[in-house]
Amino acid sequence: MKHVVILGATGSIGCSTLSVLAAHPDRFRVLALTAATGVDKLFAQCQQFTPRFAAMQDPAAALLLQKKLKDAGSATEVLSGTEGLVALAAHPQADIVMAAIVGAAGLLPTLAAVEQGKTVLLANKEALVMTGELFMQKVAKHGATLLPIDSEHNAIFQCLPLPMQQAGHLTRLSEHGISRLLLTGSGGPFLNRPLDSFAQITVAEAVAHPNWTMGQKISVDSATMMNKGLEFIEARWLFNCAAADIQVVIHPQSIIHSMVQYTDGSVLAQLGQPDMRTPIAHALAFPERISSPVQPLDFFTLQSFTFKQPEAARYPNLYLAMAASAAGQGATTALNAANEVAVAAFLTEKIAFTTISKINEQCLNYFQSYQASSLDDILALDAETRAYARQLLGML
Ligand code: NAD
Ligand code: MG
Numbered sequence: 185m186k187h188v189v190i191l192g193a194t195g196s197i198g199c200s201t202l203s204v205l206a207a208h209p210d211r212f213r214v215l216a217l218t219a220a221t222g223v224d225k226l227f228a229q230c231q232q233f234t235p236r237f238a239a240m241q242d243p244a245a246a247l248l249l250q251k252k253l254k255d256a257g258s259a260t261e262v263l264s265g266t267e268g269l270v271a272l273a274a275h276p277q278a279d280i281v282m283a284a285i286v287g288a289a290g291l292l293p294t295l296a297a298v299e300q301g302k303t304v305l306l307a308n309k310e311a312l313v314m315t316g317e318l319f320m321q322k323v324a325k326h327g328a329t330l331l332p333i334d335s336e337h338n339a340i341f342q343c344l345p346l347p348m349q350q351a352g353h354l355t356r357l358s359e360h361g362i363s364r365l366l367l368t369g370s371g372g373p374f375l376n377r378p379l380d381s382f383a384q385i386t387v388a389e390a391v392a393h394p395n396w397t398m399g400q401k402i403s404v405d406s407a408t409m410m411n412k413g414l415e416f417i418e419a420r421w422l423f424n425c426a427a428a429d430i431q432v433v434i435h436p437q438s439i440i441h442s443m444v445q446y447t448d449g450s451v452l453a454q455l456g457q458p459d460m461r462t463p464i465a466h467a468l469a470f471p472e473r474i475s476s477p478v479q480p481l482d483f484f485t486l487q488s489f490t491f492k493q494p495e496a497a498r499y500p501n502l503y504l505a506m507a508a509s510a511a512g513q514g515a516t517t518a519l520n521a522a523n524e525v526a527v528a529a530f531l532t533e534k535i536a537f538t539t540i541s542k543i544n545e546q547c548l549n550y551f552q553s554y555q556a557s558s559l560d561d562i563l564a565l566d567a568e569t570r571a572y573a574r575q576l577l578g579m580l
Contacts, residue, residue, distance in 0.1 A: 186468075207476070215278055240268075287401060312421055313520045331470055348360045373393060395438035413505020522544045
């Protein structure tokens with residue numbers, strides 16, 4: 185029996201994880217569930233999965249949850265704040281920690297799980313983008329098992345040879361006969377929209393992804409392709425490779441989830457429905473396989489597969505992320521922070537869709553040569569960039 189902690193249980197990935205766990209009560213037990221503020225949803229999840237612990241980032245929400253659970257006769261113990269999340273991520277009884285908080289807020293609990301050598305299922309790509317080398321060093325030092333949940337990285341992982349899956353980022357692609365990774369992306373909802381209408385894009389249009397149902401932040405990132413940019417940085421760390429080893433390929437149907445090209449001319453791809461319960465089930469059971477509630481592919485009803493290059497004018501954020509990746513850790517930390525501020529401003533209708541990349545670009549230009557190697561440096565740079573981005577927003 186494996187004990188599972190879900191950080192970000194009430195989100196899109198959290199709910200998909202619980203859906204897979206619910207189908208395998210013989211293999212998994214939910215030890216703890218956490219969320220930011222959504223008391224009613226976490227309460228309902230606690231009633232269904234009876235975890236030993238729950239935690240809410242917001243102390244007032246935690247008190248409310250505690251009262252509701254007590255009134256319902258539940259034995260679930262409630263913690264709060266970042267300390268509460270960190271304590272649960274590092275709990276001695278936890279075997280698997282699903283890191284599914286969105287954004288930089290997930291960094292400290294995810295690192296806490298890594299530092300306890302847990303099996304960490306990484307959905308929270310921002311944590312890795314922010315800390316890169318430090319994160320991977322901690323994985324190696326503490327013997328944690330890091331399994332990618334992002335569908336592209338999970339697909340690549342599944343297409344790697346077994347020795348590379350086992351050695352993780354400690355070996356290089358070329359040692360395994362791999363020539364490059366093909367990172368696929370749908371191109372989002374604006375793949376064919378005329379560029380001269382981008383300034384009028386509404387929030388509702390931006391979060392309506394053609395193939396995937398996801399949280400709001402990653403939906404906007406998918407529309408700008410910042411998501412693919414963050415994934416490019418994520419792939420460089422997870423698979424220990426150079427920028428030239430990764431090609432971003434637009435595949436609008438989202439059935440191929442990424443591919444690995446070998447030196448002998450072979451290309452291995454992982455295919456499936458655009459449903460995160462497949463990569464989640466893969467990582468939960470790895471190296472075994474378990475069933476998931478996802479419908480199998482029916483090749484006779486699939487549309488044809490198409491591929492194209494991402495245009496720079498349509499997706500400036502993708503190219504900013506690639507530039508940040510080349511510039512180094514300070515640049516990627518700053519870009520991630522700027523993007524979180526800019527996307528939040530777009531979601532609250534304070535800025536136009538096209539302003540997101542402008543804020544990101546200005547922050548990247550300002551901070552790209554900053555060095556950030558220790559956790560303190562990284563957190564300070566994250567805070568400084570957020571302040572600068574808010575200042576830029578204030579000047580609009
Ligand atoms: P979401 O917005 O649906 O859920 C986020 C979760 O994090 C919620 O449970 C929320 O309560 C919690 N949370 C938010 N802010 C917090 C804070 N300050 N402190 C503590 N908890 C907080 O997001 P999502 O779509 O599930 O995405 C989660 C992560 O997974 C993101 O990093 C995203 O990039 C990544 N991811 C998501 C998908 C997807 O299909 N949704 C796919 C690949 C990767
Ligand atoms: Mg992805």
